[in-house]
Amino acid sequence: MSLIKIVGIDPGLAGTGIGVIEGNRLEICKYSFGSIATDAKDTIPYRLHRIYSKTLALLCEVKPDVVVIEDIYSLDKYPKSGIMLGKVSGVLLLAAYKAGLNVEEIPVKEAKKIVSGNGSADKFQMERAVRNLLNHSDSIRPFHASDALGLAITGYYRYKREL
Numbered sequence: 105m106s107l108i109k110i111v112g113i114d115p116g117l118a119g120t121g122i123g124v125i126e127g128n129r130l131e132i133c134k135y136s137f138g139s140i141a142t143d144a145k146d147t148i149p150y151r152l153h154r155i156y157s158k159t160l161a162l163l164c165e166v167k168p169d170v171v172v173i174e175d176i177y178s179l180d181k182y183p184k185s186g187i188m189l190g191k192v193s194g195v196l197l198l199a200a201y202k203a204g205l206n207v208e209e210i211p212v213k214e215a216k217k218i219v220s221g222n223g224s225a226d227k228f229q230m231e232r233a234v235r236n237l238l239n240h241s242d243s244i245r246p247f248h249a250s251d252a253l254g255l256a257i258t259g260y261y262r263y264k265r266e267l
Contacts, residue, residue: 107133108264111168112256113159114248115176115192118142120155121248124166125256129264132257135238137249148191156195163203171200172259174251175209208259212251215258230254 107126114121119139126134140158142151163171176186176193193209200207217223220233231243231250237257244250 108170108260109166109168110170110172110256110259110263111163111166112172112252112254112259113196114174114251114255115189115196116248117148117151117155117188117192118144119246119248120159120192120196121246121250121252122159122162123249123251123253123256124168125253125260127260127264132238132260135240135253135256137244137253139246139248139252148188152191152195155192156199159196160199160202163199163205168205170259170263171205171207172255173197173200173207173209174215174255175211177211208262210255210258210262215251215254218258218261219254227251 107128109126112123119141121139123137124135125132140155142154173193173196176189197207213223216225216230219237220229222229227247231247234250234253234257235244244253
């Protein structure tokens with residue numbers, strides 16, 4: 105049985121989470137996670153370039169079947185945050201396109217519902233659910249990384265029959 109590989113990405117300017125899931129359509133066999141951090145002292149264009157170039161390099165190395173990026177939603181209370189997340193999401197979409205990969209944007213509530221059973225799960229509940237699904241004993245930090253794994257798991261469940 106052939107393996108499928110999904111990369112999940114949780115956009116963030118200070119930290120963009122990355123999660124990689126590899127499975128044989130019956131079970132998840134391998135996974136890895138991390139994040140791309142940027143320094144608030146640097147300019148926004150530099151930080152966006154760092155996220156773009158690191159993501160592009162990773163995607164070209166990993167060569168996933170699908171990239172799943174959290175669909176950005178508008179934050180009514182914090183519109184500037186929503187705009188900044190949109191900028192980060194844009195460079196992530198561009199990196200996936202430049203790597204020649206299929207990209208899906210999944211709303212965070214959908215990923216939370218699929219992974220934890222609760223579309224309104226907080227970061228701690230989501231991290232625990234991801235850990236349980238992967239039989240990972242230690243905490244997964246930063247939370248951006250566990251969120252990215254949650255997106256990758258969602259993509260794996262969604263696309264394992266199609267690929």
